[in-house]
Every structure is written in C-alpha cells, then in structure tokens.
Amino acid sequence: MDLNLLRTFMAVYEARSLTGAASALHVTQSAVSQAMNRLRRDVADELFYRSGRVMLPTPYARELFPVVRDALGRIENAVSAQTFDPAASGRRFRIALSELGEMHWLAGIVERVSAAGPGLSVDVLQLDPTSMADTLARGVVDVAINSANVPGGFQTWTLKHERYVVLMAADNPLATGDLDMDTYRAAPHAVVTGESGHVNIERAVEAYGGAGDPVAVLNHFAALPAMLSATNLIATMPQSLSARWVREWPLVMRDLPFALDPVQVRLYMRSAHQEASSLLWFRDIVLAATEAESGFTPVRSEPAAPGQP
Template sequence: MDLNLVRVFVAIYETRGLTAAASRLYVTQPAVSQALGRLRRELDDPLFLRAGRTMEPTPLAVSVFPGFREAIAGIDRTLDAVHGFDPSDSRKLFRVALSELGEIGWLPAILRAVRARAPHMRLEIVPLDVGELPDWLARGTVDLAITPVALSGAFDRVLLKSQGYGVALSAANPLADRAFDLDAYLDAAHVTVASDSGAPMLAAAQRRAGAEIEAQVAVRHFATLPPLLSASRELIATVPDTIAAGWAGTWPLVVRELPFEMAEIELCLYRRATTQQTAALDWLYATVARAVQGSSGQFFVIHGDGSAPA
C-alpha cells in the first residue's frame, strides 16, 4: 500500500473531515477524496461515513487506526532523527490550552523557556474548556493542555504540580480569627469562580463531606477575587491555597484550612494524540513540562496596596 494513503487515512481519522485533513497535509481536498477512494478499494470498506459535518470511522477503520498511526509516528520519528529538529529555526505555530490561572501563573515561565531556544516559534493560548478538551487533543485542535482534570482517551501526560485548596477571606471577616469548622463554612457567604478548572474535584470533596454550598456570588475570573474579598466582611472563597497565600502578601486577606478532607489535585500537562510535527511537539512538550515544574508561578501579579477594606 502507498504510504501516502496511510497518511491520508490517519489525517482523516484524526480530523474527522476531508477539508481539515487536506489542510494538515498541504494538499487539495479533491486529492484527499481521491486517496480515500483508493483506500476504500484497497481495504474493501467505506472506512468513513458522513455524519452531519464530520466523517465518522467504520468499525474496520477503528480497528486499523492504532497500527497505522503507530507506523506513521515511527517513520516520522526516524526521519526526524536523521534530519534533526532545530528549535532555533522553527517558525511553527502551536496552540496551548490554559486556564485563567495557568495564563497568569505559568505562561511567563513557559514563554521564557520556549523563546530561549526557539525565538521564532509561535504560541497561541486557547481558553481551557474541559468538556471539549479530549476532542481537541484527539483531533489536534490544540497541541498541549494543562489541567487538573483526568481526561478520557489515550493521551500522553506528565505530572507538573500537586495543589491543595484553602479558604480565602478578608482579614476583617469575623471568621478570620475564630474557630473555623464545617458549620461555620456552611453558614458563610461563598463566592465561586467559573474558570476554576479544579472545581469538579472541589465539588466532589464537598459532597463527600456533606458540605454542598450555594454560592451567593459567582464571578468569571480569579483576578476578581482579591479586591472583592478584601472589600467584604462576609464573603469567603475556596481556592488553591498557595495562590491565596500569595495574594495575602499584598491584599488584606487571610487563608484558613479547609474544614473537610480534600486530596491535593494533580496538575498535568497533556499532549495531542495526532501525528503531525512529531519532533517539534516532542521538544515543546518537554520544554513546557520543565518550565512549569521549575516555576512557583507568578500569581502575585494580582496584587494590591495592602489597604484595609472600608
């Protein structure tokens, strides 16, 4: 079988579309359609069937994909070893999915590490959507993602950090220096953050403790919390504890321990499952992992002037 046909098959399988496959392979859509026709005759199977706007694989396509993908990846890595990948010459564009806190805390370290070796490489930061992430990584919509959520699918990943949670509140809040048990936690006025990628794990721990809460205030961004909490004598927020401790250095905030058990969340770096640009992705994956593992994060950039709330 023509090796190019295998590449076309893998591209269609991963992108679920002829146009997207053609774009990845730098060929025309008619060329992809023609190659798919040859594949269908070779394997005596339709391989992909139209389902709305996507091309869904048949059972035979699902069964042969792992072998075809592994073969292409092996060939590409062998060729990369011969030609070598020089990050200093790379002008490739990579997309990295990060949460709001990921952008604030880790992106500066990531950018420094990448530009130190690959000054012309381009990075596009994509807002993290945990629900869409498995599909994005499977199709190559994003190249890397950092999230504490365990994703379904056969994606390579590396553990970056373990993170606990605590309760942030104003130093003027009566709970700042009183007994802080589960009853006090339940009775308090809570503010939640929509962009918290650790929210599912936090909610699960709260349910196990019988501490499900109904937030009085819901905000979209973590950057809103320090001034909001500082200005309130009632609101509390359950957030990553090291980040809250950093805020407490310049805002009139204190951090209390959770009044229930919650295991630390594991922040992992995931890489896409698709096969294109293998050597460059290998380099970026390792570079980003080292950058985040070696950084304590720059969450202090959300700083205040230390003034007390009114």
C-alpha cells in the same frame, strides 16, 4: 499502500473535515478528496460520513486510527531522528490550559519558546476535561495540563500537588477566630465555573451535609480578588494562586475545616504518531517552565488505560 494516503486519513480524522485536513497538509481540498477515495477503495470502507459540518469516523476508521497512528509514529520518529532545529523552525505549538494554567505557566512557556526561535509560536486552547482524551488522541493539541485524570494511555507527568485553602477579605469576620465546618458551610461562597478541582471540594462538603448555593458564580478567576476584597464572600482556592493574591490584595488565607487530599496537576502529551522531535522539544520546554514556576520536579506517571479513572 501509499503512505500519503494514511497521512491524509490521519489528517481528516484529526481535523474532522476535508478543508481542515487540506490546510494541515498544505494541499487542496480536491487532493484530499481524491486520496480518501483511493483509500476507501483499498480498505473497502467509507471511513467517514458527514454529520452537519463535520466528518465523523466509521467504526472501522476508529479501529484503524490507533494502528496507523502508531505505525506512522515509528516511521516519523526514525526519519526525524531528533533533528528539530528551533532556531530555523516555523512550528506553531498547541497547548490546552485552564485559566489557572495560563496564570501560572503560560508566560514562562512563551518566554522559553520565543527565546529558542523567532519563527516559533504557541496557541492556547481552552481546556475541556470532558473531551480532553479525544482532543489529545486526534492531535488537536500537542500537550494539555489538567488536574482531572485523562484515560487513553497518554504519556503523563505529574507537575505538582496543589493544596486548597479558603480565601477571603482581611476584614471578613471569618478572617480571625475558628473556622469550623458549620461556619464554612453557612458562609456566602463565590465559585468559578469550570474549575476542575472544585468537584473534589463539593464531594468532601457533601459528606458533612453539603452547602447552600453559591452567592456568586464567576466565569474567570481574575475577577475574584476584587470581589472578595469588597464583600464578605469566601472562596475555596488553590493555595499557590491564593498566596500570590494575598501579597497583592487585602486578603487572607485560612485552612480548610475538612480533610482534602492535594490535587495532582498533570501534563499529558498527544498520541504517539505525533512524537516527532519538535513535539518532544516542546514537551521539555513546558516541563522546564512548570518546574521553574512551582519548584516541583515533574515526575513521569504511569498512563491511565482506556476506561480507567
């Protein structure tokens, strides 16, 4: 079988469109259509069907994908032989980050990438923990940094253990004295939507009877310092970000009035078929940037198997 047909199959599977696959392969859409027609005849399966504007894989295509991914990965790794030259490359890397991830690590990552090669660039995609396994499997991103577990057998590194604290204005009545569980539950809260660690806080508070609805629900963490400084709202926040804001704003940190295990923040690397030398280079750049920022040496983790938490 022509290996180019399999590469086209991978591109369509990842892009979910003929146009996107053609762009990724630097060929015409007609060439992609012709290759897919040949492959359909070879394997006696339609492989994809159209649903609205996207091409969805058939059950057989879903079975074929990991086999082709791993086989092409071995071939590409052998051919590339760690020959990536960042100084001469025009590679555009893709990383999925939350807003917190951007605030903590993006500057260090981009600084290192830019210093290594003038043609290199970095695209940041919004982190969606619910679809991250599929996003990594299809190669939409090269790496993702996430505090939620992502099943699927991806190579994984623990970047740090994040503790949570209560953040509030320095003149908030709760800034001094005892902050017990009843006081915490009754206080007016501000939360940020999409913060993956917040679900752990909600579960812990539920064990003590839960808390009322938050007074303010924000889209971005960047809006919190000014809001907390001007009100009596409190926010349960990652300690590392809170410590930075305490130095810049009239805010104080208080310990949580309940037990909560630190959250593990992890890096996940995309599937094996993309583990060419450029991907491994970018992974090492991200690991170096996160270590420089957090002071925590990344630890290789055992990947979560499909279906496991």
